[in-house]
Amino acid sequence: MASNMIRPIGPDQIVGFSQQELRDHLLIEKVLVPGETRTFATHYDRIVAVGAVPTDAPLKLEAVPEIRSEFFLEHREIGFVNVGAQGTIVADGVEYDMAPEAVLYLGRGTRDVTFYSADGGTPAKYYGFSAPAHTAFPNTLAGPDEGTIRELGDQTTANTRRLRQVIHENGIRSCQIVMGVTRLQAGSMWNTMPAHTHERRTEFYLYFDVPANERVVHLMGEPEETRHMMVASEQLVMSPSWSIHSGVGTQAYAFVWAMAGENQSFDDMDHVQISEMV
Numbered sequence: 658m659a660s661n662m663i664r665p666i667g668p669d670q671i672v673g674f675s676q677q678e679l680r681d682h683l684l685i686e687k688v689l690v691p692g693e694t695r696t697f698a699t700h701y702d703r704i705v706a707v708g709a710v711p712t713d714a715p716l717k718l719e720a721v722p723e724i725r726s727e728f729f730l731e732h733r734e735i736g737f738v739n740v741g742a743q744g745t746i747v748a749d750g751v752e753y754d755m756a757p758e759a760v761l762y763l764g765r766g767t768r769d770v771t772f773y774s775a776d777g778g779t780p781a782k783y784y785g786f787s788a789p790a791h792t793a794f795p796n797t798l799a800g801p802d803e804g805t806i807r808e809l810g811d812q813t814t815a816n817t818r819r820l821r822q823v824i825h826e827n828g829i830r831s832c833q834i835v836m837g838v839t840r841l842q843a844g845s846m847w848n849t850m851p852a853h854t855h856e857r858r859t860e861f862y863l864y865f866d867v868p869a870n871e872r873v874v875h876l877m878g879e880p881e882e883t884r885h886m887m888v889a890s891e892q893l894v895m896s897p898s899w900s901i902h903s904g905v906g907t908q909a910y911a912f913v914w915a916m917a918g919e920n921q922s923f924d925d926m927d928h929v930q931i932s933e934m935v
């Protein structure tokens with residue numbers, strides 16, 4: 658039976674890939690579509706990405722055949738970030754105020770999840786990152802200013818940015834999800850440079866607040882065999898564990914980063930010297 662699972666690829670497979678082939682395998686262009694809930698099940702650490710943009714009617718989080726579950730969170734957990742305008746998420750009858758850049762963690766066993774926008778004309782845009790969970794942690798909301806903040810970078814390297822860790826070992830507790838938001842300061846363009854890999858975890862980047870005619874040149878691949886993709890706002894990059902994941906924008910932007918895999922140690926990274934990259 659044909660599966661809609663997004664299957665993982667290895668570094669040897671992308672050699673000779675055209676730009677379109679790279680995008681077909683490692684970029685999801687339309688995650689957030691007005692009036693729709695979209696679900697993307699992958700074999701990258703069994704991560705499932707979700708996009709929900711409620712307009713004139715609420716939307717629901719539904720199980721998909723690929724996860725063979727009675728309800729979406731029967732066997733898994735999820736983190737949502739609102740990258741749009743004000744909204745509300747109702748989970749098992751509890752209302753969560755989803756201001757822009759609020760983060761909501763929903764644990765294993767949460768049965769009924771409904772998405773709302775305060776104004777259907779300027780909707781909330783919920784990006785969800787889900788991974789298998791073998792125990793239940795409490796549903797927890799973090800407001801847009803909550804989390805562990807790291808001020809990174811420098812003007813001289815054009816990468817001043819605020820990294821906000823929200824779902825992580827010292828924040829909202831989860832089984833394996835690590836999730837947060839990084840926002841570039843005005844005039845800065847580079848994220849995650851010097852680059853790194855982490856074979857222990859898969860990472861997805863959802864870029865957002867990229868002006869319509871601007872792009873992020875997202876660097877991926879093995880450090881000695883780099884490739885790039887031109888990424889627009891609200892597009893999702895799937896970064897396999899063997900790949901660097903860095904980007905330089907044509908204007909400042911933000912992105913949701915999220916990881917799942919062997920551990921939840923944010924700083925468990927294999928750093929790459931810029932001079933080593935090819």
Ligand SMILES: O=C(O)C(=O)C[C@H](O)C(=O)CO
Nearest residue numbers: 818820839848849850860914
């Ligand atoms: O700008 C950055 O640097 C990041 O946001 C890095 C990501 O959080 C990451 O790649 C963590 O592994």
Ligand SMILES: [Zn+2]
Nearest residue numbers: 853855860902
């Ligand atoms: Zn990383």
